[in-house]
Amino acid sequence: MEISDFIKNFSNQFDDTESEVFMPNTTYKDLDEWSSLTALAVINMINKKYNVNINNDELKSTSSIQELFDLVQSKQ
Amino acid sequence: MNPFSLEDKTIFVTGATSGIGKAIAIECSKMAANLIVTGRSQDKLLDTFNHLVNNDTTNHLQLLADLSDDKDLIKLINELPELDGIVLNAGIVKDILTKLSDKTDVLNVFSINTFAPIYIVQLLLQQRKIKKNGSIVFISSISGTSCGYIGGSIYGSSKAALLGFIKALALEVAPRNIRVNSISPGMIETNLLKSTSLSAEQIKNDRESYPLKRYGLPEDVAYAAVYLLSNASSWMTGSNLLLDGGFTLK
Numbered sequence: 001m002e003i004s005d006f007i008k009n010f011s012n013q014f015d016d017t018e019s020e021v022f023m024p025n026t027t028y029k030d031l032d033e034w035s036s037l038t039a040l041a042v043i044n045m046i047n048k049k050y051n052v053n054i055n056n057d058e059l060k061s062t063s064s065i066q067e068l069f070d071l072v073q074s075k076q
Numbered sequence: 077m078n079p080f081s082l083e084d085k086t087i088f089v090t091g092a093t094s095g096i097g098k099a100i101a102i103e104c105s106k107m108a109a110n111l112i113v114t115g116r117s118q119d120k121l122l123d124t125f126n127h128l129v130n131n132d133t134t135n136h137l138q139l140l141a142d143l144s145d146d147k148d149l150i151k152l153i154n155e156l157p158e159l160d161g162i163v164l165n166a167g168i169v170k171d172i173l174t175k176l177s178d179k180t181d182v183l184n185v186f187s188i189n190t191f192a193p194i195y196i197v198q199l200l201l202q203q204r205k206i207k208k209n210g211s212i213v214f215i216s217s218i219s220g221t222s223c224g225y226i227g228g229s230i231y232g233s234s235k236a237a238l239l240g241f242i243k244a245l246a247l248e249v250a251p252r253n254i255r256v257n258s259i260s261p262g263m264i265e266t267n268l269l270k271s272t273s274l275s276a277e278q279i280k281n282d283r284e285s286y287p288l289k290r291y292g293l294p295e296d297v298a299y300a301a302v303y304l305l306s307n308a309s310s311w312m313t314g315s316n317l318l319l320d321g322g323f324t325l326k
Contacts, residue, residue, distance in 0.1 A: 015204070015252065035251070037248065037251060
C-alpha cells in the first residue's frame with residue numbers, strides 16, 4: 001500500500017478540488033468540498049480499494065491524509 | 077430565453093427506437109437539444125435519427141447497444157460525451173402471474189427495467205459525465221407505484237424500484253445541482269401494448285375507463301420529459317410526475 005496511490009484514490013472522491021491540493025499533510029476536513037457526502041465516499045473507497053472497514057468515529061479521529069493512511073494500514 | 081428550451085443541452089435517451097423514447101428524442105430535438113439516441117435495433121434507431129430535427133451528425137449521435145449486455149453497456153457509456161440530460165426510458169413489459177413466474181422472469185425484466193438504468197447512472201457518475209445543473213429523468217409507471225394489475229407484479233416492482241433509487245440519488249447529486257426525477261405514465265399508445273396479455277376488446281374498455289377517455293400518446297410523456305430536462309424545472313428534484321389521464325383518481 002503506497003501513500004501516493006492512497007492520495008490519488010482519496011482525491012478522486014472530490015469533484016472540484018484541484019488534485020495538487022492533496023498532500024500527506026493536507027488537513028482534509030478544512031477543504032471546502034469536505035462534507036458528510038465526501039466522508040461517506042472516502043469510507044466506501046477505503047472499503048472497496050483496501051478491503052478495510054472504518055467507521056465515522058475512526059475517520060473523525062484523523063485529520064491529515066497521512067493519519068488516515070496510517071489508520072487504514074494498521075487495519076489491513 | 078424560453079425556460080423550456082433545450083438549446084445547447086446534450087441529451088442522452090435510452091430505448092429511443094420506438095414509442096416513448098422515440099417521441100422524447102424527437103420532441104427534445106424540436107426544443108433545440110443535441111441528442112444521443114440508443115437502442116437495440118439498427119434500422120429503428122436510424123429511423124428515430126432521421127426523424128430528429130436538424131438530423132445531421134454534427135448535432136446528433138446514434139449508438140447501438142443492448143443494455144442487458146454489460147459489455148455493450150460499458151462500451152456505450154465510454155463513448156458518451158459529457159451530458160446535460162439523461163432519459164432512462166428503455167423498458168420491457170411482461171405479463172405473468174406471480175405463481176407461474178420464476179427467478180428467470182424476474183431477472184429478465186429487472187435487468188432491462190431496473191438494473192440497466194441504475195448501472196448507467198453509476199458509470200456516468202464514476203466517469204464524471206453528468207454536467208453540473210444536469211437532469212436525470214427515469215421513466216417509471218403507474219403500475220407498481222400507484223396501482224397494480226393482474227400479471228403485473230414483476231413489471232410493477234421493476235418500475236417501482238426506480239422511485240426508491242431516485243430518492244437517495246437525488247440527495248447524493250444535489251451538491252452538484254444535478255436533478256433526478258421520474259415520470260409515471262399510465263397506459264401509452266405504443267407497440268408495448270401488443271406485448272401485454274390484453275385482447276383488443278379489453279384494451280378498448282380499458283381506454284374508456286380513463287377519465288380523459290384515452291390512453292396517453294408518446295408525445296404526452298415527451299412534453300413532461302422536456303419540462304424535467306429544461307431549466308423550467310430547476311427547483312424540482314426527487315419528484316415523480318404522475319401522468320395518467322386521471323386513471324388513478326378512481
